[in-house]
Amino acid sequence: MPRKLLIGRRRLLAASATAVLAAPAVARAQQVLRSTKAAYSLKMLTLDLEQPWGMAFLPDGRILITERPGRLRIFANGRLERAPVGGLPKVYARGQGGLLDVCLHPGFARNSLIYLTYAGEGDGGVATVLARAEFRNNALVGLQRIFDALPRTSGGLHFGSRIVFDKAGLLYVTCGERYQMQRAQNLADLGGKVVRLRDDGSVPSDNPFVGREGARPEIFTWGHRNPQGLAMHPGTGRIWLVEHGPRGGDELNLLKSGANYGWPLATHGIDYSGATISPNKSLPGMEDPVRVWVPSISPSGLAFYTGDRFPGWNGSLFTGALSDNALHRIELDGDRFVGEERLLVDVLPYIRDVRQGPDGLLYVVTHTDSGGLYRLEPA
Template sequence: MPAVSRAQARTFRSQKAAYRLVTLASGLEQPWSIAFLPDGRLLITERPGRLRVFANGKLEPQPLAGVPEVRARGQGGLLDVCLHPAFARNGTLYLSLAAPVAGGALTRVVRARWGEGGLADVTPIFDATPPGSGGNHFGSRIAFDRAGLMYVTCGERYQMQRAQRLDDLGGKIVRLRDDGSVPPDNPFVGRRDARPEIFTYGHRNPQGLAMHPDTGRLWSVEHGPRGGDELNLLKTGANYGWPLATQGIDYSGAKISDHKSLPGMEDPVRAWVPSISPCGLVIYSGSAFPAWRGSFFIGGLSASSLFRVEIDGERYVSEERLLADMFDIRDVRQGPDGMLYLISRSDNGTLYRVEPA
């Protein structure tokens, strides 16, 4: 990655490391996700429907061709970008998006082949049916596990009862093969009353998903209503409670549930009251910040901060708030150089790098 002048950097100190925030590029319209190509270039999605490239220290002016139509309304649009684990060999990547369909819109995942200047062979491989008419709660992060299986987070489209219905893909995290087909050992395969794609359910609007680099287990973060944001360790077939158990209340102040916890449902490892609006999750494993290894980094939208959370196995230990009240963080990723990369939620969004001071 290119050197940046001191005028573009600010230095901070956390509990375990000194770090510098470097501005790399601005002028992004509602950026949503980052992915790193093997040659060091960055792909950045913009919610209105553009896939951008950051290379050689600058944002390339023209978006890539081949991005499918999106419904850029409310919280919808072009959302996540994720490379296939064998991208260097097969050139395959995935986009998640709010797709316009009869009945409104739904969370869709498309598979595509990378080519210089644009995408080819763009094929839809998953739809979080049924569609909804509103513009909220699409999810939708994508991550792969060590076995090469793909996980996709699906919001409940602001219709809370969908999260508990097993015949409905709203409010679920699904598990798929890389072509969108269903693994035969998914927890609800063979049940007539359940969708076979489902891995976990009872979610509201999960917008962070990451595999732990040491254990291989999947973790997610999701938005609660007023309060009740969650960090969850994903367990096969588990119910995460929404809306039957929550630490949040409705935006009106009304009670959603009498229960913060219920038998047979998974409690969050960490819940935030008031909300931080968690968006983006990475579990740090790089060499640039040795004291941060194993830390969970979570972007905060309403909290306008980066959260560093320490976890011991399945137990929450502590956290600290970095870059407090500076900008709304939409995504956080670890780069191949061991640095952290952030994007801000804005019509004039910015790409940042966090590097040792």
């Protein structure tokens, strides 16, 4: 068993026990917590999720939440609905694979389209898959599998995967390198890449590698390891990403068309055995990260805060920190990292995703067997 998978399973089991014991107390006490720019409390909304991974807000305020074993759930009117959404595809729910992210089409109010990423099987093994369907009467209708991160391979590690739309209506999907690091530097391979697609899965004509022999036209950026957070800056429209390094070397990156982000030729991390992966932390022609975490925090989920309920947090970037048991608030000055603080330290285990709700509050999910949905509220 790969060391990372073994460590992840141990952490998940420990986190599950912690969540069951600690989370109800948090909800009862409504303890006032403080950051440098806000006082807040934490409200537990449900503990009935199994390994929740991603979430999206419907226009009517309901929340769609993916569960890694392969279910899509609805939280509405203060409770988790008992019946899961119907019509989901079969997913490969092993290791880190399963049902992963969920995202609404920007024109959802008009077309009812939602997008899912998951680990899906096919000829040759398993790959990160993007599918879309109409969401009608709490079910998926007309599901289409519109992208596979080929080639498929065996194993259950490093699928990515997040989805975000930009201001032009193009969508971006993160694809892990499947724990096969050399794939990230191969432009004929979609592992270790961020791809840019039209909403039907076709390739935009201005993608950076369109027409280049030996390169996949879907690729927008390359040289990534296992990116599990993706967000569009609400002002500039630029796309930001967080990705897992190995032992150390987690990264916050600003995506630039056609750029190579270095993995595994340039990294701040080392192998789990302690061996050197590369002596280079930076190389000519490759993009340096905006922020590096050593030791690792295992960043997952990414969201810019633009609400008015926490004025001091406006413009901040939030990411869950799986191995740090915290929610990180990152301050930026344009494209430059300014500072950071850790919230919810050892209060919640294994924060997998963070989103801003339409009410201007922050929501997080914890990736445990008794997974929770929580809301941060002003105190």
